[in-house]
Amino acid sequence: MKKLAILLSVLFLTACFDDTSDLKEYIAKVQQNTSNYIEPMPEISRFSHYDYSASALRSPFVAPKPEAIQEKIQQMSGCLSPDPRRRKQPLEKFALDNLSMRGTLGELGVVWALVEASDGTLHRVTVGNYLGLYNGRITEVNESEVKVIELIPDGAGCWVERETIITMVEPGAEGQRK
Secondary structure, eight states: OHHHHHHHHHHHHTTTSSHHHHHHHHHHHHHOOOOOOOOOOOOOOOOOOOOOTTTTTTTTHHHHHHHHHHHHHHHHTSSSOOOSSOOOOOOGGGGGGOOEEEEEEEEEEEEEEEEEETTSSEEEOOOOOOOOOEEEEEEOOOOEEEEEEEEOOOSSSSSEEEEEEEEEEOSSSOOBBO
C-alpha cells in the first residue's frame, strides 16, 4: 500500500512538468510592451516654520478674570436687548414668513389685525403684541398692513432693530414681506 502511494505521488508530480512554452511566450510579450521609464519624484516644497505662541492669551479652559467680565458687561449695558423675563406669546414660535395678514377688526378706536399662522390658526393682534422668532413687537396696525420692529442679534452681544411689514393677503395668495 505504501509503495502504491509513492508511485501515485510520483505520477502526479510528473504531470506538473508539462510544456511551459506558452507561459514563456506571455512573459516575453509583457516584457516587450512594458516601458522602463519611471517618472521622477515631485519636487518637495521647502517647509517654512511658523512659531505659534499662545502663552500670552487666556486659556479657554480657565474661567475669565472678574475684571474682564465686568468690562464686557459695561460694554453691553448700552446695547438693545430683549427682555428675557417677558412671557412669550403664541405667534412667537412662527417665523414672519409663516404668518400672513387676513383682515382687520376695529372697536372704539382700537384696530386688530387677523393674522393666520402656518398651522392654520387665526390670531387677533394689535399694537404692542409680539410675533416672529426675533422678538417682533407690533408698532402699527392699519387696514392693509402690520408694521413690526424686530430685535436682530448683531453678533457682538448686542441687538439691532429692523422694521418688517406684513401686508394684507388676497384670498388664494401668499403674504408679502417688506
